[in-house]
Amino acid sequence: MTDPAILNALGRVALVHEAHLGALVADYMRAATPRADTTMRGERDPDQWRGYRVDNGAAIIPLRGSLITDGPFIGSIWGITSYEGFRAEMRRAAADPKVSRIVLAVNSPGGMVAGIDNAAAAIADAKAAKPVVAMVEGMAASAAYWLASQADEIVLSPLSEVGSIGVVAMHVDMSGYLEKAGVSVSLIHAGRHKVDGNPYEPLSEATRADIQADIDRLRLEFANAVGAGRGARFDAAKAMSTEARMFDAQTAVKEGLADRIGSLDSILSLSGVPRGRVLARKGVPMSDNQGATGADTPVFTQAQHEAALASARRDASINATAAERERVSAILDSDEARTRGSLARHFAFKTGMSAEDARAALAASAEEGNAAPASPLAAAMAAHKPASLGPGGERNAAAQPAKVIDAADIYARRAAAVGRR
Structure with missing residues (x-):
């Protein structure tokens, strides 16, 4: 280390x-x-x-x-x-x-x-x-x-x-190493950027962007220094293009x-x-004076530098998108995801886990039921257990047991009704 x-x-x-x-x-x-x-x-x-x-x-x-x-x-x-x-x-x-x-x-x-x-x-x-x-x-x-x-x-x-x-x-991010060693580092500082890029925690995206800006600027200075030294033989634009x-x-x-x-x-x-x-x-x-710095020395301008950076960032964005799609597909299409669909989707869309780490986590997780996850409506209906209705609108047998009908009782009721008239 x-x-x-x-x-x-x-x-x-x-x-x-x-x-x-x-x-x-x-x-x-x-x-x-x-x-x-x-x-x-x-x-x-x-x-x-x-x-x-x-x-x-x-x-x-x-x-x-x-x-x-x-x-x-x-x-x-x-x-x-x-x-x-x-x-x-x-x-x-x-x-x-x-x-x-x-x-x-x-x-x-x-x-x-x-x-x-x-x-x-x-x-x-x-x-x-x-x-x-x-x-x-x-x-x-x-x-x-x-x-x-x-x-x-x-x-x-x-x-x-x-x-x-x-x-x-x-x-160097030593946070994982220190965690395994049981060591916790607390950085007490004044000034928001005082501990940017420290080795005891992961690099933040903002700090990474600041470092990238620094090295982009230094690369531009490097190219211009080469152009100043080499002159027309190898100017700053050619230096950048390498x-x-x-x-x-x-x-x-x-x-x-x-x-x-x-x-x-x-x-x-x-x-x-x-x-x-x-x-x-x-x-x-x-x-x-060949190779000496002068007013006529070709210089790679800031505008050219920014245009080159914009092009590089577009390429990086395209590559990053392709890489993300490949990561998501590798997780969702893995054998481990077949019986752990919900967890696989969580790893794929809600985290930045690599496909290898996600597959390892899925393999160590319990398998989910074979049935597809219930929708909110299905879950609510299951909770309230509404009665089902038959073809004529009556409650079905599962909800209301059928009443036994006696024919003799029907005739007796009819005779009684006629007698009262």
């Missing part, structure tokens, strides 16, 4: 490939361990404290593993990178007279939200002084691609993957997420030539 305090520290929203969300939590916990800093420092060569090495005039700055907010962590020896450490190394490399260009050695699934904007700004600042190329050897997903997209050029190894231009949010997909190297180059396929050695073999030609692609020089 993951400590909910750790999840809260991550801010609940992350810029990470969804398959690596658990690894991000584990890496954050490792970095947060009090002895992690001193232990890792002791493993490092003092000359490595710069965080980068210089090869043929290129400062190679690692951007590897989970990306977290604070700490000096940078370099493959730690397996994680902090935005704080990354910014420091970018500033040092930009000011280092032995460095003529900067290479970001990227292999990361992404990471935390807090700090990503400042890390991206550090790349923009460095680009004003020296060319910056992102060399992806493995993966540049989510936050890692956000940073790579700010470089002058993105080069991929043949087996690299890039993308995941999206946002993921996580909420729907957070990952792309292999060949497809990424074709679609504009990256510039070419190459290797770190090929980048390092470039000699120190004037700015504008250092990162030439297929013999075509790059201008100094």
Whole structure:
């Protein structure tokens, strides 16, 4: 069970490939361990404290593993990178007279939200002084691609993957676990939204909507940052249209997420030539301001974002309706519902139980009678037990026992009547 305090520290929203969300939590916990800093420092060569090495005039700055907010962590020896450490190394490399260009050695699934904007700004600042190329050897997903997209050029190894231009949010509901453990949590708070999204109770629809609005906004910022970095090669609208997909190297180059396929050695073999030609692609020089943010940079507008959201919500509504119909049918058509019709209809229409849970509950319930449920009119008639009438309007035998008629008595009565006349 993951400590909910750790999840809260991550801010609940992350810029990470969804398959690596658990690894991000584990890496954050490792970095947060009090002895992690001193232990890792002791493993490092003092000359490595710069965080980068210089090869043929290129400062190679690692951007590897989970990306977290604070700490000096940078370099493959730690397996994680902090935005704080990354910014420091970018500033040092930009000011280092032995460095003529900067290479970001990227292999990361992404990471935390807090700090990503400042890390991206550090790349923009460095680009004003020296060319910056992102060399992806493995993966540049989510936050890692956000940073790579700010470089002058993105080069991929043949087996690299890039993308995941999206946002993921996580909420852990521990209420069922705590209930089974016999633990009850009372949250005493001031302010209606103070405990929204806490892990001790199910997520309300209102809070879910608020979180969704936050990640929609962050996704828009992500797409615009990519568009600002990549310019016409891959604008914000194209970034939004990826729907957070990952792309292999060949497809990424074709679609504009990256510039070419190459290797770190090929980048390092470039000699120190004037700015504008250092990162030439297929013999075509790059201008100094290619990829820089400017007035002409395509931006995915709020109106376009809202239109995309409206379309997505329509699709979600259609899918939700279809799913609900499927759930109801699965309950009512189940074998368990055949002898428990009333309860099955209650589960199907009055609760949000899944079909599996409803069937399990039905199976554990007593079977109902074979007769169909009585209508209100039938129930009332049964309660009052009105008498039935025969063909001539007389009460039937069940209501009034038949009177025995004697023929002799009839004749005697008639004779008496005639005598009186």
